[in-house]
Each structure stands twice: as structure tokens, then as C-alpha cells.
Amino acid sequence: TQWVYSFGAGHNEGRADMRNLLGGKGANLAEMASIGLPVPPGFTITTEVCTWYYDHGQSYPEALRNQVATALARIEEAVGAKFGDHHKPLLVSVRSGARVSMPGMMDTVLNLGLNDATVDGLAAASGDARFAWDSYRRFIQMFGSVVLGVDHHRFEEIIEHVKLDRDVQEDTDLTAQDWHRVVDGYKEMVEEVTGKPFPQDPHAQLWAAIGAVFGSWMNPRANTYRRLHDIPAQWGTAVNVQAMVFGNMGEDCATGVCFTRDPSTGENFFYGEYLVNAQGEDVVAGIRTPQPMAESRAKPGERSMETVMPKAYAELVAVREKLEKHYADMQDIEFTVQQNKLYMLQTRNGKRTAAASLKIAVDMAREGLIDRTEAIKRVDPKALDQLLHPTLDPKAPRKALAKGLPASPGAACGVIVFSADEAEIRAAKGEAVILVRIETSPEDIHGMHAARGILTTRGGMTSHAAVVARGMGRPCVAGAGSITVDYAGQTLTAGGKRMSAGDTMTLDGATGEVFAGTVPMIEPQLSGDFATLMEWADGVRRMKVRANAETPLDAETARKFGAEGIGLCRTEHMFFDPERIGAVRQMIMADTEEGRRDALSRLLPFQREDFLQLFRIMAGLPVTIRLLDPPLHEFLPHRDSEIAEVALSLGADVAAMQRRAADLSEANPMLGHRGCRLGLTYPEIYEMQVRAIFEAAVAIGQETHKAPVPEIMIPLVALRRELEILRALVDRVAQEVFAETNYHIIYQVGTMIELPRAALTADTIAEGADFFSFGTNDLTQTVFGLSRDDAGKFLPFYVEKGILPKDPFVSIDIDGVGALVQIATEKGRRTKPDLKLGICGEHGGDPASIHFCESAGLDYVSCSPYRVPVARLAAAQAAL
Numbered sequence: 001t002q003w004v005y006s007f008g009a010g011h012n013e014g015r016a017d018m019r020n021l022l023g024g025k026g027a028n029l030a031e032m033a034s035i036g037l038p039v040p041p042g043f044t045i046t047t048e049v050c051t052w053y054y055d056h057g058q059s060y061p062e063a064l065r066n067q068v069a070t071a072l073a074r075i076e077e078a079v080g081a082k083f084g085d086h087h088k089p090l091l092v093s094v095r096s097g098a099r100v101s102m103p104g105m106m107d108t109v110l111n112l113g114l115n116d117a118t119v120d121g122l123a124a125a126s127g128d129a130r131f132a133w134d135s136y137r138r139f140i141q142m143f144g145s146v147v148l149g150v151d152h153h154r155f156e157e158i159i160e161h162v163k164l165d166r167d168v169q170e171d172t173d174l175t176a177q178d179w180h181r182v183v184d185g186y187k188e189m190v191e192e193v194t195g196k197p198f199p200q201d202p203h204a205q206l207w208a209a210i211g212a213v214f215g216s217w218m219n220p221r222a223n224t225y226r227r228l229h230d231i232p233a234q235w236g237t238a239v240n241v242q243a244m245v246f247g248n249m250g251e252d253c254a255t256g257v258c259f260t261r262d263p264s265t266g267e268n269f270f271y272g273e274y275l276v277n278a279q280g281e282d283v284v285a286g287i288r289t290p291q292p293m294a295e296s297r298a299k300p301g302e303r304s305m306e307t308v309m310p311k312a313y314a315e316l317v318a319v320r321e322k323l324e325k326h327y328a329d330m331q332d333i334e335f336t337v338q339q340n341k342l343y344m345l346q347t348r349n350g351k352r353t354a355a356a357s358l359k360i361a362v363d364m365a366r367e368g369l370i371d372r373t374e375a376i377k378r379v380d381p382k383a384l385d386q387l388l389h390p391t392l393d394p395k396a397p398r399k400a401l402a403k404g405l406p407a408s409p410g411a412a413c414g415v416i417v418f419s420a421d422e423a424e425i426r427a428a429k430g431e432a433v434i435l436v437r438i439e440t441s442p443e444d445i446h447g448m449h450a451a452r453g454i455l456t457t458r459g460g461m462t463s464h465a466a467v468v469a470r471g472m473g474r475p476c477v478a479g480a481g482s483i484t485v486d487y488a489g490q491t492l493t494a495g496g497k498r499m500s501a502g503d504t505m506t507l508d509g510a511t512g513e514v515f516a517g518t519v520p521m522i523e524p525q526l527s528g529d530f531a532t533l534m535e536w537a538d539g540v541r542r543m544k545v546r547a548n549a550e551t552p553l554d555a556e557t558a559r560k561f562g563a564e565g566i567g568l569c570r571t572e573h574m575f576f577d578p579e580r581i582g583a584v585r586q587m588i589m590a591d592t593e594e595g596r597r598d599a600l601s602r603l604l605p606f607q608r609e610d611f612l613q614l615f616r617i618m619a620g621l622p623v624t625i626r627l628l629d630p631p632l633h634e635f636l637p638h639r640d641s642e643i644a645e646v647a648l649s650l651g652a653d654v655a656a657m658q659r660r661a662a663d664l665s666e667a668n669p670m671l672g673h674r675g676c677r678l679g680l681t682y683p684e685i686y687e688m689q690v691r692a693i694f695e696a697a698v699a700i701g702q703e704t705h706k707a708p709v710p711e712i713m714i715p716l717v718a719l720r721r722e723l724e725i726l727r728a729l730v731d732r733v734a735q736e737v738f739a740e741t742n743y744h745i746i747y748q749v750g751t752m753i754e755l756p757r758a759a760l761t762a763d764t765i766a767e768g769a770d771f772f773s774f775g776t777n778d779l780t781q782t783v784f785g786l787s788r789d790d791a792g793k794f795l796p797f798y799v800e801k802g803i804l805p806k807d808p809f810v811s812i813d814i815d816g817v818g819a820l821v822q823i824a825t826e827k828g829r830r831t832k833p834d835l836k837l838g839i840c841g842e843h844g845g846d847p848a849s850i851h852f853c854e855s856a857g858l859d860y861v862s863c864s865p866y867r868v869p870v871a872r873l874a875a876a877q878a879a880l
Ligand code: ADP
Pocket: 040, 092, 093, 094, 095, 096, 103, 104, 105, 106, 108, 110, 242, 243, 244, 245, 246, 247, 255, 256, 279, 280, 281, 334, 335, 336, 345, 346
């Protein structure tokens, strides 16, 4: 078996599409090298070795040692230096790299191969003793913390001690001798902590580092990240060993991180940060303030790479173009400049905000880098959700307490917490929290996830907090340096104001502003790119997208987001209005049909007005109206005191009302006297609703000569007879209204398929139906025999333990509920080939469920108004 793949120096055994075997980093290093980019030579130990390692009691396959030795010799030859050589030592980095990037999860060791002898060789070969000793101390520090598990504070203490002693502020003020002293201090401390001298044999160092990378695959941070992102543990990580290049050799050296486009906005602009005379993670560690890449982005006092190192910058700009063309996607790249020579150390598809993802997809399609189909596929429908999130109201008076970097857009408001654990605890109680940290690290990920927004006082746009927040879609303000955080006192101070844990604050991740208290927010403005992508999506999707809406406001929102009609108007929501509930209750209290009809006649004008409004907003579009569905008990007051009050106001007898409430109460109302069962036993209720619908539709028809096509939906049908009787009722009332008004309109009558029996006997039910709408909320409840309202006690446990892959109320259970949908679809269409089919449960807005609906051949999905864009995009992707 080939366990090791070389890259660079003209010997590239890997490719970008080998990421499963080589990890993302290794595969892309090989790819970059093979398209002629300057990549320091190295090799990748495959992810299969990681799997082997864990399957065999943390040991390696036989052949590995030889393959590593051969690959290492190849690097030595290419670089012209020897590993462990006292005169011209080869140094390497040992880097992890899983299939998908796991930011910060795995630790990298740089400058490996240094020891007490090779450090002198490096000093002599480079002619720079300070550089050599700085590199050595970096190595001991990284190796010490990553491989030997020494607390990194112990290292910082020693540097601080030397700085204090020498009376200097900055690391850059320390001399070769000072770093030598630091190294001595480090070695002593490491020996004291680990009980062993710091390893001097470069080969022992190398194998220990390789082992540490594999070991870190199973550390708790990595496990948390994998759990949050559904990454299987079996994937394993690869290890990359690569010749070092040095960004810390002087003023003509640098290191940086950049994005080929702005990862926050998506703007086609070379975006990034770099540091002169620095190495590795210095840029993201927030120790020194990174500088901008492009001169046009430099603020006063900042020194852009474009001006400081024009030649290397120009090379990098060319690399940027080459990479974007090659990968046809926005890249996140890491580079180092050693004595004005550029080296590429990493490239990957860059993480981006929802807004950037949208803009980049649309721009790239326009630029011809990708086609429209690809653009549609590139945007995660769920990410659109983020774009529809509120931002701060620009008109609201506000005075920022502090300003940091606009690291991840969106506004967030919540109570201050200072630790990730606290964030998680309070969020679990339903509180909106803002996580405030000096800086974040991978240990904080669970808290960042739980928080509405994240604020840090240190670090740049590529700091851990910024990168992770953007990926998660959390608003983030980073590096708000004017804020001082006191973890012990649980307070922060900014602009002379002190705030404590539990106080409310607001963040604007788009501007970097931080506010005390609550700032009003507004609904998002949708960009032109949004409209463009939606248009492209609409061009390819087959299924229609409707909204579940009953109020004019919801209906208008739905139209604004592109809904093509209403898939579910729940009429009972119209009964709760304070103006009407009295009449509803009176109707329920009436002992006689006459009494009920009297109360219903008071409701009729209200219902008619409701439908008039909906039909106007949905002019020319289908509107599916479900007749009354919930049990009547829901409309009565529940507490005794309320009952008395209501009885009084209705002029009814308190005891009578109590009796009626008791009569109506059911042991299992979900399976009780509701839906069409109500319509059959109290036909006058449905008659009133149907009359209101037709009177409204006729009125619109007369007014505009464009009558709507109401789709009247009978809920909870299990038997063909139920539908037959109620359909006759609808037809009769319709004819009455047509005769009275001398106006005819077209309408449809159908049913919700929400009971297993209905699905199984759909062929007979279809005889009386013009359409089916799958009510997958109730269908899920009845298929599983579980109540949505009570499932909270065990469903999360089921999902966590993998007993159920997903919450079946969020994403449709394809094997069970989905099978019934398929059966009903097939049987229904066998009876009526042109039977219209849709879905109106919560699932109508869930991308995975929408994919299922496409494959099942439904005609439309219906979802909540805010999910309409998500559904439009998901339906397009499903059709591709
Ligand atoms: P991460 O996965 O955390 O980004 P990397 O393996 O990319 O870790 O290493 C972090 C940084 O270390 C890189 O961005 C680069 O600056 C530096 N680095 C890694 N390998 C080398 C190398 N061979 N020469 C110089 N710098 C390196």
C-alpha cells in the first residue's frame, strides 16, 4: 500500500480530488504544485494511516517508516539540506489536514528538526543568529504544547520574564542572546514538567509530532467540532510534512492569510492580512496587528503589502487569479514570503457569509467562471435564512459604546456572558446571549454556537472568532480594543461605562459597533444578487412554492418573497381575534342548531372580509383554504376564573359554560372531535365558512373580472364517505351563492392527507378530491404515534443517540412518512391523473424534505413566508 504521497519539486503524486485520502490540505498542496505554483516540497501521510493507527492500538503499518524515509530524502535533495545536519539542517513543518477543514482543531508544529546543534547550523547557513534562535524557541514552544502537552502559559511566562529583565516591550526587541536565554529557560521548564529532557533527535521529534497529529484527531475539541458539523470520526486526518520556508528572516520576509474575494461581502476584491517578519500563526494569533494586503484598504498608519513588497504582492495577485480560474471558487490561501520570494502554503475553498456566498455565486456566473446551474448549486438554501435576518434600524437613535472590526454581519442583541459554558447554559434556558471574550479559541466553539452574537477585544478579521462566527452565521464584532474585559469580576469597561454579566448589549456585525442595551432592528433589504439568483432558480425548478399564511401581513410577506399562492390558510386562526372570539364561543355554547346559526351569522362578515383581503393580495394565484380543524374546546377559556368572566360577558350561565367546557374536553384531542368530524356533526360551521369564501371570491370576480380559484380543503379525512358528504355541502353552498349573485366561479375541493388510512386508501379518496395536500405534521404524529407537543421529553435523546437520524418534525421521515406520501401519490394519480399534489407541513421549508417532494413528484411545496426563498432555491437544486 502507498501510505505516503509526495508533492512539490516536480514530483506530485496527489491531486485536488484525492482529498479523502490526502485530506484537503495535502490534496491541494499537490494540486497547487502541479499547476506550477511555488509550493515548498513535502509529503502527505494518508488518512488511511490514521484509520489504521486507531484500528491497531495506535501503531503504524510496517511499510510506513521506509516510505517516510524515502519521501524525506526527496525533500532533502530538492532543498539541498539534510534533516539533522549540523551545517545545513533541513527543517520541516508537521501539519494536520482532514478531508474538510476543521479550523484550529489540529495543531501544527513548525521548525521541526532544530536542536542544540542544528540551531547553530541554521544560524551559520542563514547568517542570522537571532532568526535561528527565534525559530528554535518557536519550535520548542509549539512542540512542547502540541506534542508534550505543556501548558502554553508556562512558555509565555519565560518570555515575559526575559523581556522584563531586558526592559523591552515587544518580541521584536529581543536579540539572539535573549532568544538563546528563552530557549534555555524553555528546555529547563519542559524537563521539569515532563520529567525528560527536550528531545534532540530530529527523527524522534518527527515521529512524535506525527503521532500527536493522529492523537489530536480524537481530542475533545475535534470531537466537538465533528459533532457540530456531522463529520464522521472514521474519516481520519492526514499528516503533511513540508520543508520550512521562513517569513521571520527579516524585513524582506512576511507571512499572510488572504481570500481571493471578500469573505464578508463577497466583493471581488483581494482581501487579506499579512505581517512582515513573522511566522505561521502570528497573523491569526492577534499578538501583533496584521496589515492589509491592498493599498486601497490601508488606513492611515497601516502599511499594505502592495507598497511594502510590491514584487511579492504582484506575484500573489497572479496566483490569486490562477487559483480562482483553476478552482472556480473563492479561495482562502496562506502564504509566506522568504527574502522576497513567494511560497504558497495552503489553499482551500474559503468560508464565507451567506451574503458573500450569494454574491460570489452570482458574480462568478456572470464572469463566466461557473455556469448558472453551478451558481444555483453553490448557495446553501439554509444560508439564505441568514440573509433574511434583521439588521439594526438605521433610523434608531444609537450611540456606540465601542467599535471593533465588522467580522461577521447581522445584528444581535442579548445578555452578556463571559464564558462559553455560561453561554451554553443560559442559551439552553432560552435566553439570548452575547458571548464576550478577549479572544476565542477552539475550546469556545460550543459557546459561540449557543450565542446570538460574539464580541472579542483582540484579534483581526482572520482571527479564530471571526472565521468561526462567519462559518456559523453568527454576528461577530472582533478586536474591539477599547473594551477591557475583567473575567474575574465578570465585567467589561468601555468608554467609561461598566457593564456586568447579565446586562443587555447589542452588536452590529456589519459595522463593528457595540451598544449598551437594546437597539431596534429592521427586516433585511434583499439585494439585486438575491433577486438574480432567485430568478435563475425559478427558471429551473419544476415545483411551485406557496406559503402557509392566513393574515394579510403574512400573505404580503409571502408575496414579497415570491410565493406563488397560498398552500395553507388555517381558518381557525381567524377565530381567535378578540372581536370574533365572543361569537365563536356563543356558537359553541348554543344548545340548538338555530342558536349556532345565529352566532355563525355574526362571524360570516368577518370571514368574508378575511378572504377578500387574501384574494386581493393573491390576485390570480391559487389559495388553499382549510376549513375549521381544531377541536372546539380550544376556543373556550380554560381556567375557572376566565370561564366566569367570559360567561358573564356573553350573558351565559357560568355553570353552563363550565359544563360545556367539561363536555368538550377530550382525553386525546389530537385524535378527537376535530377536522371533518366537526364539519360532519356541525355542518353549519363549514357552511358559513364556505359561504364566506364564495361570497368573497364572487365579489372579487365582479370587481376585477378576474376571480380567484379557491381550493377548499377538508381536513383530517380518513374515509371516502367523509369527503363525499362534505364535498356535497361545498357544492351546494357554492351553487346557492352563484344563484344569489348570478355569478359563477371555478373552484376546487380537496383534502389533506394527514392520516395513514387516507394515504393507504388514496385511490378511493381521490374520487371525491381535486387535490391532495400532505399535512405532514399530523401525518408524522399519526405515523409515529407520537405527539409533537409531548415529544420534547424524548425526541432530542433519540436524535442524540442516533435512534432517529433527525427530528422527523423538521425533516421528513422518508422511510415511513415518505413511503405513505408515495403510496398516496401513486394511488391518487391512478384514480385521477391530474390530481394536484402539494405538501403544507413544516417540512415544506426544509431543503432535505423538498428534495424528497421533488422525487415524489409533488406539484408544489408550501411553507412559512420567510422560508419561501429557501424553498425556491431548494426546489431548484432538487430539480437539477
Ligand atoms: P491550520 O490548519 O491551523 O491552518 P497549517 O498547517 O496551515 O495549520 O499551519 C499554520 C500555519 O503555519 C500556516 O498558515 C503557515 O503560515 C505556517 N506553516 C505551515 N507549514 C509551513 C512551512 N512549511 N513553512 C512555513 N510556514 C509554514
